[in-house]
Amino acid sequence: MLTDRRILLVVSGSIAAYKALELVRLLRKAGASVTAILTAGGARFVTKEALAGLTGQRVHDDLWAAEAEIGHIRLARLPDLVLVAPASADLLARMAQGRADDLAATVLLATRAPVLVAPAMNPAMWEHPATRDNMARLAARGVRVVGPGMGAMAEPESGPGRLAEPEEILAAVAALLRPGAQPLAGRHALVTAGPTHEPIDPVRYIANRSSGRQGYAIAAALAALGARVTLVSGPTALPDPPGLVTRRVESAREMLAACEAALPAEIAVMAAAVADWRVARAAAQKMKKAPGAGAPVLEMALNPDILATIAHHPQRPGLVVGFAAETEQVVQHAIEKRRRKGCDWIVANDVSGEVMGGARNTVHIVTAEGVEDWPELPKDEVATRLAARIAAALG
Structure with missing residues (x-):
């Protein structure tokens, strides 16, 4: 699977670093050669001797020693892939800043090889806005991500931030290095997802039941193909997917502005359930019920048509x-919508049941050539098929 592939493994400071030892074993069993860099934090959890014994090679941990013996530039040019597992919050921050303050950060800054990171940290750290x-x-710079997963932590806590299992990381490495596995590499995809909230007053809004799950799954599937x-x-209520840029908005007008700001792009998948109307003049203060008075009359205005x-x-x-x-005449309405909006494809689905907020979907792909009827599938599988x-x- 990875015969003659050269992997540079960076092990940073996390209690999950012990899994790097099993990861080395799996990588070598798959045919790869593995060279390891151990950060000062990583050395708190695993030893150079353990890594050296499993890789069969000297472990590098000192920028200046490496400069004298092999050179950080040679280390950076050596691999087919740089794998950071586990990737601590600190190392990810230094990578984002372009720091070169230790051997690992310097090599990551100097390499031209693909970089795959497997984050591992406490859920609060993973969900922090800085991370x-x-x-x-x-x-945005093309660094790929595997995980993190959900689960129990070393602390008595549970949530996102758990290091992906070694088998999952191995699969991600193999997918990244497999010829033709990244057919969308170098292409930019814009994806919209979820509902919009159109304010009535500071505490009320118009919306729909969209959970965003289908759009998020499509974004992740496109990223998995290299986009x-x-x-x-x-x-x-969904967390930002790893490995891509998420822009959160509230209203349709904000969504349109964010979409235009994201252009140019080669691909646009407009999966958001945008509210067609908004209140023409939202109240500045909470609207109060007056004794004996009827319901207020809301003057509505059309929202911008983002797809068109x-x-x-x-x-x-x-x-x-x-x-x-759609809730009826699904395919016919979709054919008319494709023509009216000027888009290339329409993904049509019947939402009269429990599709919105559910885990499964039945879609029809409407193109200029005709209609493809897909069976009912999990939303992740719909996303994978659509991305492919x-x-x-x-091409």
């Missing part, structure tokens, strides 16, 4: 995919 900003910056993804998300705007934009992506959530179809269409 999210750092991950977005790294994703640089910008996800513009309305309000959802992107489909006719001066920086129009080469492939524009819209979504049609997009990659095939772009």
